[in-house]
């Protein structure tokens with residue numbers, strides 16, 4: 359049976375579903391705001407931040423015109439396990455730039471920059487990520503044309519006749535398919551989550567298993583295909599269940615290595631929900647192993663990332679693993 363992590367706040371017998379959707383205002387300035395009071399408040403919030411306390415203010419994330427109130431500091435606090443040095447230097451979080459919340463043009467406050475999710479909601483964006491997201495239709499057309507040219511070059515280089523009938527539209531088709539395979543670069547985590555965070559004092563394990571994943575290996579640009587299992591133990595917020603596969607999809611539609619994909623999904627959920635813990639396990643078959651190199655057609659690769667209570671408590675971790683059936687050899 360899933361077990362609660364904390365002894366306090368026992369779940370009510372009939373859990374009340376409270377969709378905490380009211381918007382709280384974050385603009386606190388009033389007409390009689392004296393500069394002294396503001397200074398005092400600044401000092402206090404700075405102190406809170408330094409001590410790792412959540413801010414008193416709620417962060418309002420704009421999602422398709424609706425406002426959802428997230429827990430304070432939903433995006434701006436770091437966890438111990440995340441702050442550990444990453445094994446892969448590319449997974450190293452970017453240096454903290456600006457801790458201040460930035461006001462969006464419509465007056466709402468966007469999530470603060472964080473090591474996992476940046477201030478525009480993109481996760482670990484590169485320069486190209488932003489360029490692609492913010493491009494005009496003309497720039498998009500130019501990008502597609504460059505990609506078609508590149509595919510034509512590839513076809514010529516493998517010894518094909520690019521003008522034969524079967525290949526005439528291949529550069530166009532492949533370029534568009536490639537943009538689709540990598541559409542995760544154009545998505546941000548706020549759009550994906552779309553405000554589906556609900557206050558709910560449920561502290562049992564929640565698992566969504568057998569999430570289909572297809573991604574491209576960044577070393578060979580060939581697919582790896584498999585299943586992901588995601589589990590978490592909420593603290594006081596739960597996420598709409600369909601959002602877990604969507605978060606996994608967003609990261610899988612970028613060039614990946616399986617190890618990083620697993621970690622990014624776990625870290626993003628940790629960052630958004632601040633749960634007691636997150637566990638992500640992924641099993642997949644890599645076509646770069648099956649079609650080339652060692653030619654292992656049946657080998658599968660399993661990666662996992664456990665954070666919070668799943669990392670600390672082997673009992674919780676084992677319960678998750680047995681529930682998703684990873685320990686069982688299939």
Ligand SMILES: [Zn+2]
Pocket residue numbers: 575576577578579580644646647
């Ligand atoms: Zn590969």
